[in-house]
Amino acid sequence: MKKDISTPEIDDFDYALLNLLQKDGRATNVKIANSLNLSETPCWRRLKRLEEHGIIKGYHANLNRYLLGFDILAFVQVFSERHTDDSLYQFEQAVKEIPEILSCHNITGDADYLLQIVTKNLDTYEKLLRKVIRRLPGVTSIKTSISLREIKDSKELPLTNI
Template sequence: MPEIDGINSQLLTLLQEDGRMTNARLAERIGMSETPCWRRLKRLEESGIIEGYQANLNRRKLGLGVMAFVQLRCSEHDQAATAEFQRIVETTPNILACHNTTGADDFLLIVVAKDLDDYSVFVDSTLRRLPGVTSIRSNLSLKEMKASSKLPISSVSGS
């Protein structure tokens, strides 16, 4: 696992700002030559610290106006039910995230839909059919005040 030193911290921060930044530009911004910069980048990718690259899309401009935070409680926790639950969650594009949580509920999902009618259909056709689900509670986002996938690199940096 590569150490998150000052240079790797800068690399990660710059890539979180612009994942399309070329190696030449990264090296220039960090003040190093291209080959060592490329090697560091490859080590970060190979270690799994950098999992991939993607474009950040505006869900509202794509017509996905509803974001729901869904708490699920399940009665079944055996291996087969859990595997089926996970398979469905992983293959359902409207579910952006799913976390197994502590507390009264078992899972917290982040779900997007076109509108309330679309969300209602999603609840009936997908969430109510998940194995072992005994309770579904939805909280709809009224206003998104912050949305980011950028991690606080300075908090984990060795420098």
């Protein structure tokens, strides 16, 4: 979600609150308030304001994909044949329904999209590629890069109040 005129001003307390939540999404209002040296009610109001404005989109568990058996992480460049609004919309809607696709980005350069995909192993990746990805609307070709080793995996934004 892009910032617009309805986005509230973010102050030092908000940045500190957001940083705390990025590190511990299960932190209680009491813990956050104590960390920020605020009383609980103003802290709760700030949290609710950030949620209502969509700055906080939700709360999620950060799962270890390896321990759950998802050994393959692939980055897939997708090339499209048609660049009509309808064709691109159909592709984007189809991608949203495939659970193995963690993220999809419309990108610059030669490819049209970059997908981040997880699967259990190379066999399941190959089947997903053959039976699903190559059959998505408008796809003419793909180029896959398999991650050999994950150096950094973070969803934390580099929040600072400059």
